[in-house]
Amino acid sequence: MSNKTLELIQNVRLVGREGLWQLAFENGRIKAIKPMCETQPESQQILDGRGGLAIPPFIEPHIHLDTTQTAGQPSWNQSGTLFEGIERWAERKALLTHEDVKQRAWQTLKWQIANGIQYVRTHVDVSDPTLTALKAMLEVKKEAAPWIEVQIVAFPQEGILSYPNGEALLEEALRLGADVVGAIPHFEFTREYGVESLHKAFALARKYDRPLDIHCDEIDDEQSRFVETVAALALRDGIGARVTASHTTAMHSYNGAYTSRLFRLLKLSGINFVANPLVNIHLQGRFDDYPKRRGITRVKELLEAGINVCFGHDDVFDPWYPLGTANMLQVLHMGLHVCQMMGYQQIDEGLKLITDNSARTFGVQDYGIAEGNAANLIILPAENGFDAVRRQVPVRWSVRAGKVIATTQLSQTWVMLDEAEEITFGG
Structure with missing residues (x-):
């Protein structure tokens, strides 16, 4: 061959x-x-x-290649929650080596190439004084370039302000060559920390001329509303096309009056959204009795408002998601179901959610x-x-x-x- x-x-x-x-x-x-x-x-x-x-070609706009292929190492996420996943990853992170990260990332990259993916945005945990995963992934990015374009998000998994030296580590990751600024405001210790962390992330984006991709409101708490701060800062700086809000699962639980006001701001800002149907439907609603919410952002309504949305995996065979083969059609299939987008035209045009819309988020030229x-x-x-x-x-x-x-x-x-x-x- x-x-x-x-x-x-x-x-x-x-x-x-x-x-x-x-x-x-x-x-x-x-x-x-x-x-x-x-x-x-x-x-x-x-x-x-x-x-x-x-x-x-398919585009993967949101995955964690530093955590892939670690499900059950050293133990399984028994509760199936986001927060136990973070705990299990903290255990595995202590065992990271340079070659370990590279080997696992390459294994999943080969799956992605086999499945027609040619562009990947991977979030890499920089809540680590040694930045082991980041340094390994920077090498992988260079090695993989002939076959697949990799963007690296400097992702402060444990917070910018809530983790010791979190801001300094985030900036060091950008100096080393990370392509995108990340943040996780809903995981910071307080709401005030969350808002401040976003201001710091946007300041770093201006300083290093980088786009931003924020893990935003990945929680079922309807009071988690950091997406409005993301949109307001993007509008202020005039960089909406270079800003992505990932997950925004809390939007599933917002009341109608607030959502109506929010959508006006989202439309003005021009920011992008990434939903991760396989993982969102698995992790969200874990604290509900019945009925259980689906816990995925308002994909159909965002699209109808003219706001760019695309689908990603988030995780493949790791502490947050124990399944997966890096097949984007599986992601799309689940997304169309849980977002109730099952009309003929919605299905027929669904490929845009893993191609054209993703290209806007990724910033692909010549696509x-x-x-x-x-x-x-x-x-x-x-x-x-x-x-x-x-x-x-x-x-x-x-x-x-x-x-x-x-x-x-x-x-x-x-x-x-x-x-x-x-x-x-x-x-």
Whole structure:
């Protein structure tokens, strides 16, 4: 199996266009997009897309690669709560080594590449005087660059003000090369600390010219309202497009009057949102009797208000989430269910929540299947977005800079009744 440089991809479907198309590449970029024709060029560097759906690569806008592959080490999160997860991680963090972090991160990165992900934003815990995980992840980022673009968020897991020297460690992480400023205001000791931590994070973003991605209001407490401070500071500094509020699960519990006022500010600020359906539905509602809240932010309402929202994993096989294979279609599938976005058009266009919308959050330039753009794309064995989501199809090919970097051999299923029949689960 070789990752040959392609000149042409034929027989693919494109979103919003009828029929089959061909994509011509030159120097790692898309040179031309044309309808399929009967005349076949003479070249060995052609990939037959077999009628699959070609879309931009998947983007993972929120994951913790420093914690991945640690579920059950040294013990399992028995309560399933966010806060026990933090306790279990504190135990495992004491055992971190440089090579340990790199090995685990690379294992999950390979899963991501196999699943058609070509851009990853990873939060890395910097509540550590040695910054062991950060230094390891900076190496991984450089090593992985030919195949997958990694952004690193300097994430103060135990707080900026509530952890000894938290602010200094956060700034040191930025000096060392972290790409994004993080914060976790709802985990600070007091509300006042939480607000102050956001002011400090925004000050560092201005000083180092970095975007921000805030773990924000990841709690079922309806009084946790740090997202309004995030939006107000983003509006003040005119940097909404470079600011992301991740989780915001408390918004699920806000009253209608407050939410109406809040949405006006969110719209004015232009900030981005990341929901993490697999983990949010698992961790939230743990302190409820019945009925139990879903505990995911107001995805549908945010989208209807014209506010950018995308979906991420958050965790893969770690103290907060014991499952996962880094498959973005699993994330989307769960998200569409728990957000009650099950209309045909919502499902068909759902891929935007793990592609185009994520690209805005990530700040990707040169993204999308268009002439002149980088030849980065994936091909799904599906007729359209609805089909891809319904059947949870694998990524048949992942192409980066005109080279195939991952491929999946499709499985076959047969039933043996009166006669053998192949089952494709098609509609």
